[in-house]
Amino acid sequence: MLSVREIDVYIQASHILRRVSLEVGAREVVCLVGRNGAGKTTTLRTIMGYLRPRTGRVELQGRPIHGRPTHEIARLGLGWAPEDSGIFPDLTVAENIEISTWTRPEGRPAAERIERAYRVFPGLRRYAARKGPEMSGGERKMLSIARALALDPEMLVLDEPFEGLSPAIIPAVSEGIAEITKLGHSILIAESNIHHVPEYTRRLYVIERGEIIFAGPPEDAWRDPALTRIIGSAA
Amino acid sequence: MTGGLVLILALLAIVVAPWVAPTYYLLLMLPFMAYAVVLLGLNLLFGYTGLVSFGHALFIGIGAYTGAFLAAHLTVRSMEVFLVAAAIAGALVAAPVAALCVRYVKIYFGMLTLAFGMVFYTFVLKFYRLTGGDEGLPFPRPALLGFPLDAMPKTDYLVGPYYYYSLAVLAVATLGMWRVVRSPFGLCLKTIRDNPAKAETLGIGVTRYRWYAFMISAVYASVGGALLGPPTGNVDPTLAYWTHSGNLVFMTLLGGFSSFFGPVLGAFVFIYLQNWVMSVVPYWRLIFGAILAVIVIFAPGGLMGLFARARPAEVARG
Numbered sequence: 212m213l214s215v216r217e218i219d220v221y222i223q224a225s226h227i228l229r230r231v232s233l234e235v236g237a238r239e240v241v242c243l244v245g246r247n248g249a250g251k252t253t254t255l256r257t258i259m260g261y262l263r264p265r266t267g268r269v270e271l272q273g274r275p276i277h278g279r280p281t282h283e284i285a286r287l288g289l290g291w292a293p294e295d296s297g298i299f300p301d302l303t304v305a306e307n308i309e310i311s312t313w314t315r316p317e318g319r320p321a322a323e324r325i326e327r328a329y330r331v332f333p334g335l336r337r338y339a340a341r342k343g344p345e346m347s348g349g350e351r352k353m354l355s356i357a358r359a360l361a362l363d364p365e366m367l368v369l370d371e372p373f374e375g376l377s378p379a380i381i382p383a384v385s386e387g388i389a390e391i392t393k394l395g396h397s398i399l400i401a402e403s404n405i406h407h408v409p410e411y412t413r414r415l416y417v418i419e420r421g422e423i424i425f426a427g428p429p430e431d432a433w434r435d436p437a438l439t440r441i442i443g444s445a446a
Numbered sequence: 447m448t449g450g451l452v453l454i455l456a457l458l459a460i461v462v463a464p465w466v467a468p469t470y471y472l473l474l475m476l477p478f479m480a481y482a483v484v485l486l487g488l489n490l491l492f493g494y495t496g497l498v499s500f501g502h503a504l505f506i507g508i509g510a511y512t513g514a515f516l517a518a519h520l521t522v523r524s525m526e527v528f529l530v531a532a533a534i535a536g537a538l539v540a541a542p543v544a545a546l547c548v549r550y551v552k553i554y555f556g557m558l559t560l561a562f563g564m565v566f567y568t569f570v571l572k573f574y575r576l577t578g579g580d581e582g583l584p585f586p587r588p589a590l591l592g593f594p595l596d597a598m599p600k601t602d603y604l605v606g607p608y609y610y611y612s613l614a615v616l617a618v619a620t621l622g623m624w625r626v627v628r629s630p631f632g633l634c635l636k637t638i639r640d641n642p643a644k645a646e647t648l649g650i651g652v653t654r655y656r657w658y659a660f661m662i663s664a665v666y667a668s669v670g671g672a673l674l675g676p677p678t679g680n681v682d683p684t685l686a687y688w689t690h691s692g693n694l695v696f697m698t699l700l701g702g703f704s705s706f707f708g709p710v711l712g713a714f715v716f717i718y719l720q721n722w723v724m725s726v727v728p729y730w731r732l733i734f735g736a737i738l739a740v741i742v743i744f745a746p747g748g749l750m751g752l753f754a755r756a757r758p759a760e761v762a763r764g
Contacts, residue, residue, distance in 0.1 A: 259647060281646035290647075297644035299637045306633055313630035314649040362648065 212237050212397045213258070213289075213366055218267030218277070220257050227253045229421045230267070233399075234414075235366060240388075240398045242408045242429070244442050245418035251401035252294065254418065255370050258399075259291050260284045272365065286315050290359030290396075294370040296351040298343035298358075305339040307354055311361035318363035328357040331390045334383065349380030353387060366397040373407040385409060405442045417442055453707070460613060464605055471718075472605040473677065478717045479612040480673035481697065485709035486623045487666020488694055493703035494627055495659040496639030497548070500556045500691050501563030504543075505536050505664045507570060507686030509671025512536075514583035514681045515576070525588035525611065528672045536668025537661060539566075544660035548653055551642075560688055567686040582682030585675035604677055612673055619666060620710075626662065627706060635659055696734070699741055702748025711749055 213235040220228035228250050235241045245251050256262050258269055260281040269277040276284050285291065290311075299307055308328050312321035319327075329336045332353040338346060346354065352372055359367055372388065373381050385407075392398060392411060402408055408415065408429060415432050417425035425431075425438050432438050464472055484506060491497045509532035516522040516531055547558045570577040577583065587603060589595065590611045595603055626632055634655055637645040642652045675681055684690065693716070701712025719737075723730040745752050 261643070280651070281643075282649050282651045285647050285649040293644065293647070297641060297647070299640045299644070301636050301640055302633060310630060310633050310637065311648055314634065358648070 214270040216268045218264035239413045242412045243401045249418045250421040288365035290362045290364030290367045292355040292359045292369045296355040300343040308361045328361040331387045369400045476677040479616045481713040482710045483619045484667045484670030487663035489709045491663040494635045499559040501559030503690035504563040504566045505667035506671035509668035510681040513672045513675045514585045532668040532672035540664030548656035571683045702750035705750035708750035
């Protein structure tokens with residue numbers, strides 16, 4: 212599905228990512244874990260086309276996407292829910308969701324896509340007429356994920372979906388993501404808190420100072436004392 | 447009072463005005479309606495897409511000169527031909543201008559539009575044989591819907607058939623723009639204005655959409671420019687001068703760019719206020735400069751913003 216192969220990313224003169232590689236298969240949930248500043252968001256932003264790798268490749272279903280503009284990558288089937296939610300304040304909840312069905316018309320019928328978005332986060336239905344600034348942080352996170360889902364993507368890229376949420380709202384977001392996995396979408400989650408890594412995660416990547424230092428099942432990561440010192444302290 | 451009711455009453459007042467209002471004030475309605483068409487288009491770019499153009503007088507000039515050129519060199523007299531030709535000429539000029547401008551945002555976009563406006567201004571000023579130079583070109587009275595109406599006294603023509611013709615064009619332009627801003631395309635423009643980087647993640651090609659918005663706004667400005675021709679009877683380079691573009695931005699700010707009808711209200715207030723201030727003091731720009739400063743500092747939402755703020759208080763008073 213998604214293949215990131217040995218990418219090196221620079222921001223101005225700073226070498227941010229060093230030969231980062233990761234794979235996300237069809238219907239897989241993969242987590243990229245690391246401390247703040249380790250390179251998680253840079254990896255995701257490179258996948259989404261905001262940054263260009265100086266070396267290496269990013270492929271979606273075998274097609275190279277590195278160097279393509281972000282809107283083309285989105286139309287190829289990558290749904291993005293950014294860390295800051297990225298809700299459009301002048302649009303209602305309903306419009307935030309519906310707009311994805313228009314900007315990427317290919318795929319399932321619009322009505323079905325909208326229904327799936329509301330099914331994953333049923334609470335949003337009540338706020339359909341509200342605008343972004345009238346919503347809590349948790350509701351905005353849910354809307355951000357629902358909007359990405361309404362794009363009917365092959366894969367969702369979620370940047371810190373639990374960041375800044377109150378413990379009371381985290382289960383609702385977590386259940387929503389679990390529901391999305393049942394719909395057959397692949398998911399790549401970047402997370403700085405190891406305790407938020409969902410139990411249905413197939414594979415874990417740990418990133419530290421721009422390098423992948425672990426790739427494997429989450430349970431293997433917990434068995435490695437050196438690794439748990441790092442990802443434990445990420446909590 | 448709901449917005450819809452206010453709109454119906456305003457429309458009714460405009461329709462009955464020729465029977466009750468003095469001719470002088472009716473004549474002022476003609477530039478108002480022409481500018482209202484221009485500003486509906488400009489606000490698609492300004493209020494809905496977040497791009498402030500300081501060069502839209504260029505397209506008013508294109509529209510007005512297209513009509514005058516057709517009349518002077520090809521002896522065309524049909525207002526419908528003028529409007530269609532103005533829209534086509536505006537689109538043809540806007541296509542490359544927009545393609546260059548929409549790659550930039552904020553002050554760079556504004557300065558580029560200003561630069562293209564000044565290039566056109568210089569063109570119409572210097573190409574005397576084609577444009578009449580600083581004297582401009584006459585804009586003879588056009589036939590409306592195939593009726594020549596040449597026998598009619600000019601004032602009767604302007605406050606009668608031409609008044610309603612302009613109103614019809616404004617009504618069609620308003621309905622068209624209402625559909626545009628309420629469509630998914632309009633929503634996409636809002637997402638681009640609010641956060642272009644995030645809009646891209648929805649599959650929106652930001653540069654392409656900005657180009658579409660620029661094209662639509664240029665066509666509106668050109669049609670509005672053609673409508674300005676008959677009331678003045680002459681087109682000259684000042685139509686394309688940068689201060690004219692500044693007036694368009696002023697009208698938009700005065701009415702409020704956050705509201706669909708804000709710029710239309712801005713055009714109305716600007717024209718009648720300018721007329722009144724000019725009759726009282728010679729330094730009307732001094733007064734207007736002060737008004738602009740007050741709006742920007744105390745009422746950034748313009749007059750429509752003030753009305754919106756006042757509305758809850760009315761409700762509370764019962």
